[in-house]
Amino acid sequence: MLEHIQAQTVHARRGNLKNTFNYGVDFVLTDLGKTNAGLLSRNRFNLWSIWDRHHGGIRGEGNGVAWFKEVLDNRGFRTEGAQLLLLTQPSFLWFHFNPVSFWIALVDGAPRAFVAEVNNTFGQRHCYFCAHGDFRPIERGDTLIADKLMHVSPFQKIAGHYRFNFCLSETRVDIRISFENGDQGVLATLSGQRRPATSASLAWAAIRRPFGALRVLVLIHWQAAILSLKRAPFLKKQPAPSPLMTDSRNPGGAVE
Numbered sequence: 001m002l003e004h005i006q007a008q009t010v011h012a013r014r015g016n017l018k019n020t021f022n023y024g025v026d027f028v029l030t031d032l033g034k035t036n037a038g039l040l041s042r043n044r045f046n047l048w049s050i051w052d053r054h055h056g057g058i059r060g061e062g063n064g065v066a067w068f069k070e071v072l073d074n075r076g077f078r079t080e081g082a083q084l085l086l087l088t089q090p091s092f093l094w095f096h097f098n099p100v101s102f103w104i105a106l107v108d109g110a111p112r113a114f115v116a117e118v119n120n121t122f123g124q125r126h127c128y129f130c131a132h133g134d135f136r137p138i139e140r141g142d143t144l145i146a147d148k149l150m151h152v153s154p155f156q157k158i159a160g161h162y163r164f165n166f167c168l169s170e171t172r173v174d175i176r177i178s179f180e181n182g183d184q185g186v187l188a189t190l191s192g193q194r195r196p197a198t199s200a201s202l203a204w205a206a207i208r209r210p211f212g213a214l215r216v217l218v219l220i221h222w223q224a225a226i227l228s229l230k231r232a233p234f235l236k237k238q239p240a241p242s243p244l245m246t247d248s249r250n251p252g253g254a255v256e
């Protein structure tokens with residue numbers, strides 16, 4: 001399975017200093033099975049690539065889907081019969097950077113658990129495991145909450161929590177992450193249609209949004225420059241959290 005999600009992402013800052021932006025971004029959704037196809041390869045150089053070392057575990061030392069299966073096994077999730085997927089921005093040529101990827105466990109086509117694999121521009125990673133206590137399907141209106149433990153934006157404190165809303169239907173991906181710290185925070189969304197990945201679609205992505213992940217990193221720094229001009233307080237790099245994974249607390253329930 002290999003799909004190309006030509007998505008839109010929106011970031012909107014909450015609080016007394018407002019800043020909103022949106023841009024197109026290319027993700028792939030794959031079971032990491034038959035991933036070598038045309039212009040995209042797994043663990044091999046290509047125009048677009050997915051490398052196991054970039055996902056599943058310590059940043060740069062990942063074990064791919066084997067890590068996700070171990071995470072699920074340790075939490076009592078029966079992986080037999082489940083479909084384990086990775087939603088990620090692939091590397092472009094030699095360059096890799098991905099603010100967030102998602103490991104997803106599906107049963108009967110419905111998401112039952114996911115891991116948000118969050119990376120910052122300081123070289124750090126923290127993961128957030130989200131699921132209902134009984135691993136029932138995660139519906140569009142469900143909110144899964146996890147305390148924020150990693151320094152992501154230098155303009156936001158390590159405090160508060162994330163509220164995850166996750167929907168993976170047969171035709172679309174719709175993800176909403178709200179960071180909330182009192183009256184401050186950031187709302188981030190990712191949405192797009194699910195379509196088969198083809199050499200034509202991947203070639204068009206390289207033309208329409210050139211340089212892939214490098215472009216994303218440039219856009220991140222551009223928005224940081226805008227916030228600096230708006231005199232947003234800047235926080236220096238903070239220590240990485242330990243352990244690598246945080247589980248969602250009081251999972252379940254509808255959006256308030």
